[in-house]
Amino acid sequence: MKTTNAWTLVARRELSVRLRDKTFIGSTLLSLVILVAVFGFQAWNANKASTYDLAVTSQSQQMGQVVVDAAPGIDDKVTVTLVDVADDQSAKAAVTDESADAWLHRTSDGWQLVGKSDVSPGLQDIATQSIGTAVLAANADKVGTDVTALQKGTDVTTDILDGDAEQAGIAKAVGFGMAILFYMSAAIFGMYLAMSVTEEKQSRIVEIIATSIPLRHLLFGKLIAAVALAVGQLLLYAAVAIVGASFTEWGDMLPGLTSGLIWFIVFFIAGFTMIAALYAVSGALASRQEDIQSTSFPVTMLLMVMFFGAMFASGPIVDVLAWIPPFSAILQPMRLVSGEAQWWEALISLGILAAVTVGVILVAERIYRRALMQTGGKLSYKDAWNAEL
């Protein structure tokens, strides 16, 4: 083997160690279970068919039938069945012992639904609408006109000039979801990378490695493995989320969101590579695991600013930040999903992000290489940059 492929060996070791790490497997599985549960509940809820038993006496039997007939037209997942009872007393008894969900009876100024402790909103909606329409029709008939004539000219319709509010709401939610995923994933995988760099420095195994291969290869192998693992996990979550969403009422919006998700992944690769290089440096600056919290503080802050910027910035600030790495890594795909950015804008922004990432890696490589060989305690970025090898 030549040293030119040494980074593949490094990357392979990192991957195999992490993929056998029980904590990593456990947390990934747990996240998947939560995702599946959320979508499962949504899908179950959306497809749930409800049946209501409505108690009627001879006096309310006819109106009850109106409700039964109207139910499928109002909500196709709802069925109403009538329970015939002899009188008001037995109707109340039926509601009390739950053999009926509600009792429909006439009052002096209309109709009343009597439930045990409450009246199900689904049943109430259907009863209100169907009974209202039927009574209105009957009243209209009495005065010699019809409902259509009565309602003529009362329609208020709406029209929207700028996008679909629901779609925009979903896009915003997806954007926030992407910002959260970016932050969590970058923080978790970045911190893991920093810890594994410190582990090598602390045990001085890095000296054995340094006499075997150029340290550049060690850094690149570790970076590539970290990015591959993070992206792999994101893709797994995204795949489960997409399959899950297709079973829910959001399924129709998926085709519009998929290209946004692809952009998100591409921006994540470029943005996280930069963040990961900085985490690797913070690992190299520490001399013990205990130091990592403080050496990685600037990177963690940067990531927080990226995250909160994406969540709370608005207006012209977003328009500017969407072009500035590393902020563009989160903001640009969010703008794509919401339709504010065009594909060519994304491409240019991605180019800038990638170029800056390459620059950061070059600087990081110098600090990393120098810092790893310094054994005397925690280092500052400046000391490490100036340190002699």
Place this chain on the structure above:
Amino acid sequence: MDRAPQTITVEGLTRRFGDFTAVDHVDFCVPQGKMTGFVGGNGAGKTTTMRMIMGVLSISEGRVMWGDQPMTAAHQRSIGYMPEERGLYPKQKVADQLIYLGQLKGLSPKAARESVMTLLERLGLGERTSDAVEALSLGNQQRVQIAAALMIEPAALILDEPFSGLDPDAVDSMAELLREHTARGVPVLFSSHQLDLVDRLCDQLVILAKGQVRATGTPTKLRGGSPRRHRLVAVRDAGWVREVPGVSAIDVDGPVAVLDLVSDSEAERQRLLGEVLAEGLRRGGVTELSPIIPPLSEVYREVTA
């Protein structure tokens, strides 16, 4: 890759950290097929010197030669190196990480596996190949480190404190293992604080103090050739030794005396010994006349003082 052993020569090697000179114009050589002990107190510059030889630390001044060429990264890659601190990857399995390190040094996966398994078997770790390193005792972790240095059929060995933390049996078996490598011409440089151990194991010594070489050579040479001091036990009172010309009696206590043969010439000392023995026999007999070999620690204290 050329894995033929070569002599390592260090010429005027210097390392400064800011204003502090950790290693100051150090010259010595680690000859092929010899065990060279590297001795010095804490902060004497042993580790810094070894790290410069391995290219882990850059050199402020001077150079390291591999045979008759300047040492390159390719040469360093063929050297088995054991750094100061221990641990490897604490959570990875012993065999897995040794195979990985072997591959980084250029072995094929198959060759690395074979070499690792054979070595671990020899080091008594055959049963522990699938254990995490952190699950091993410190002594066993040490053996794994040694295995990491030895598995590549090294062209040279640079070992920083290889014997620290080992019990006497482990020291013997490790020394035996190292001897196998010197037997095929490999130069071995190892540092140690344990002077008696160095005395027993090494063919030559380099004594370092405050970044400078204070003495080099075989243990015998460092003691100044054959010993000058001898212990005499006579049958009767040994007071007569004070009268022998060329012999200084350092201490006389009844029949027991400690003598110093006052001469730098080996032949002269031999002659003086013969005279003392002849005189002793004439005066009623001698039961013992033996050299007093100073412990290496005494030599060390003298040269580093």
